Amino acid sequence: MANYFNTLPLREQLAQLAQCEFMNADEFTDGVDALKGKKLVIVGCGAQGLNQGLNLRDSGLDVSYTLRDSAISERRQSFLNASENGFTVGTYQELIPTADVVLNLTPDKQHTSVVNAIMPLMKQGSTLAYSHGFNIVEEGMQVRDDITVIMVAPKCPGSEVREEYKRGFGVPTLIAVHPENDPQGHGLAQAKAYAAGTGGHRAGVLKSSFIAEVKSDLMGEQTILCGMLQTGSILCFDKMIEKGIDAGYASKLIQYGWEVITEALKYGGVTNMLDRLSNPAKVKAFELSEELKQIMRPLYNKHQDDIIDGTFSRTMMEDWNNDDANLLKWRAETAETHFEKTPAGNVEIAEQEFFDNGILMVAMVKAGVELAFETMTAAGIIAESAYYESLHETPLIANTIARKKLFEMNRTISDTAEYGCYLYNHACLPLLQDFMQKIDTDVIGKGLGEHSNQVDNQTLIQINTALREHPVEKVGATLRGYMSAMKKIV
Numbered sequence: 001m002a003n004y005f006n007t008l009p010l011r012e013q014l015a016q017l018a019q020c021e022f023m024n025a026d027e028f029t030d031g032v033d034a035l036k037g038k039k040l041v042i043v044g045c046g047a048q049g050l051n052q053g054l055n056l057r058d059s060g061l062d063v064s065y066t067l068r069d070s071a072i073s074e075r076r077q078s079f080l081n082a083s084e085n086g087f088t089v090g091t092y093q094e095l096i097p098t099a100d101v102v103l104n105l106t107p108d109k110q111h112t113s114v115v116n117a118i119m120p121l122m123k124q125g126s127t128l129a130y131s132h133g134f135n136i137v138e139e140g141m142q143v144r145d146d147i148t149v150i151m152v153a154p155k156c157p158g159s160e161v162r163e164e165y166k167r168g169f170g171v172p173t174l175i176a177v178h179p180e181n182d183p184q185g186h187g188l189a190q191a192k193a194y195a196a197g198t199g200g201h202r203a204g205v206l207k208s209s210f211i212a213e214v215k216s217d218l219m220g221e222q223t224i225l226c227g228m229l230q231t232g233s234i235l236c237f238d239k240m241i242e243k244g245i246d247a248g249y250a251s252k253l254i255q256y257g258w259e260v261i262t263e264a265l266k267y268g269g270v271t272n273m274l275d276r277l278s279n280p281a282k283v284k285a286f287e288l289s290e291e292l293k294q295i296m297r298p299l300y301n302k303h304q305d306d307i308i309d310g311t312f313s314r315t316m317m318e319d320w321n322n323d324d325a326n327l328l329k330w331r332a333e334t335a336e337t338h339f340e341k342t343p344a345g346n347v348e349i350a351e352q353e354f355f356d357n358g359i360l361m362v363a364m365v366k367a368g369v370e371l372a373f374e375t376m377t378a379a380g381i382i383a384e385s386a387y388y389e390s391l392h393e394t395p396l397i398a399n400t401i402a403r404k405k406l407f408e409m410n411r412t413i414s415d416t417a418e419y420g421c422y423l424y425n426h427a428c429l430p431l432l433q434d435f436m437q438k439i440d441t442d443v444i445g446k447g448l449g450e451h452s453n454q455v456d457n458q459t460l461i462q463i464n465t466a467l468r469e470h471p472v473e474k475v476g477a478t479l480r481g482y483m484s485a486m487k488k489i490v
């Protein structure tokens, strides 16, 4: 199989990268109708599988699960997830031939073998759905001509897909139809109904392409969403220990700090996050983030370039073929970091203190969000999609660190995201070594304290303007506006 993106002529690559359109709420008036009465069979019952299935069933659709034989006979967690929630569970032979739509929600690494196993069993004219386009775009999976191939990709971890649905809302979702596999022309109607069934239509749906989804999703997860938070956690923690800050305090400041800081991002973007700081702290955070952006820009460009030309996927697939040797080694190394091994202390940290004593963390989030957004849009990804993959999803990933540190983040995200996260971390740690030499506890651990509260008017005006004028803030304001308007309707 060849990398599908690399087989396309340049103009087609560019057209598909730029394919992304925010859909109006009135395009979802039919709700789940296109899938009503159809049999949906989900392969895999993990992070996305379980949570999407629960939402789809609550939306009135007929959902069951198929698992590999060993998962059923050994009553593994995926079997328990499905059966204890009252779903029918069966083997591929039992359920795939009955399915109108097969939702492939197994890890990306398994897609080729899973699709090769289920395809011969699939009904004539049925549909194969994905939540990430890696298999189609990077591996060039060829699907039988009579089968429709769609994607419904929630822009968040599986746990949030369910939590938002239970709140009567949903999560922003990207949908697509593979142009090579839409024999009956109903791919879009089915993808819309599937997105509505998960609740995604209440938060905002982007009509996009498999290619745009893959090239933006990989970029977001490797850089700001997971990589930057991992690197930032390790560097900030080690610096505080080096400077004599209590280990329990340092551990708590970071473990919960990302969540508190990025909550401000969720409500009012980078501007609001920096507005939570005093004026001198804001100036400091801005200056640090500008320096960070300059140092890290080549790394962000490299990640995007390697994703676009297929270098990243080739490298990761080599690791797949080597029994995940690197992934497993890097996972074990992460578990051994000082940050990961130091429990959060039993100390009270007030909400504002996370900002005041975490100026460097604020600077890292700002730098990472803006760089990821700038790099994606420079590569042809549309601003709305780049926003979801940089700013929007950062708080959702930060929540996972608050639960159980980097272990929880890397457990919750896909294996593909975890691999890319470590790759970024290994490159970024040495890159920031000199920068970190100059860092002291005024920006991480203790705050600016009683230092002069004076700022230069012109400097402050320039900083506020730069913050508010950044393109991620413009598109963010519009998209957050849609989300809150839609939330009120529910």
Ligand SMILES: NC(=O)C1=CN([C@@H]2O[C@H](COP(=O)(O)OP(=O)(O)OC[C@H]3O[C@@H](n4cnc5c(N)ncnc54)[C@H](OP(=O)(O)O)[C@@H]3O)[C@@H](O)[C@H]2O)C=CC1
Binding pocket: 043, 044, 045, 046, 047, 048, 049, 067, 068, 070, 071, 076, 077, 078, 079, 104, 105, 106, 107, 108, 110, 113, 114, 131, 132, 153, 154, 155, 156, 157, 158, 159, 412, 413, 414, 415, 416
């Ligand atoms: N994690 C996330 O939040 C997000 C994931 N996605 C995408 O969703 C898809 C699913 O990812 P995710 O939910 O993380 O996956 P998980 O790792 O959580 O999936 C695990 C499930 O897949 C099954 N499985 C594993 N290997 C095989 C195999 N060889 N054959 C059959 N079943 C297998 C497991 O069953 P068993 O018990 O047999 O091992 C289990 O039910 C991916 O394409 C991912 O990119 C998209 C957005 C976010």
Ligand SMILES: CC[C@](O)(C(C)=O)C(=O)O
Binding pocket: 154, 155, 156, 157, 158, 217, 221, 225, 226, 397, 412, 413, 414, 416, 417
């Ligand atoms: C963290 C990245 C993600 O793409 C996601 C949760 O959206 C993944 O692959 O896990």
Ligand SMILES: [Mg+2]
Binding pocket: 154, 155, 156, 217, 221
């Ligand atoms: Mg994603």
Ligand SMILES: [Mg+2]
Binding pocket: 132, 217, 218, 221, 414, 416, 417
């Ligand atoms: Mg992903």
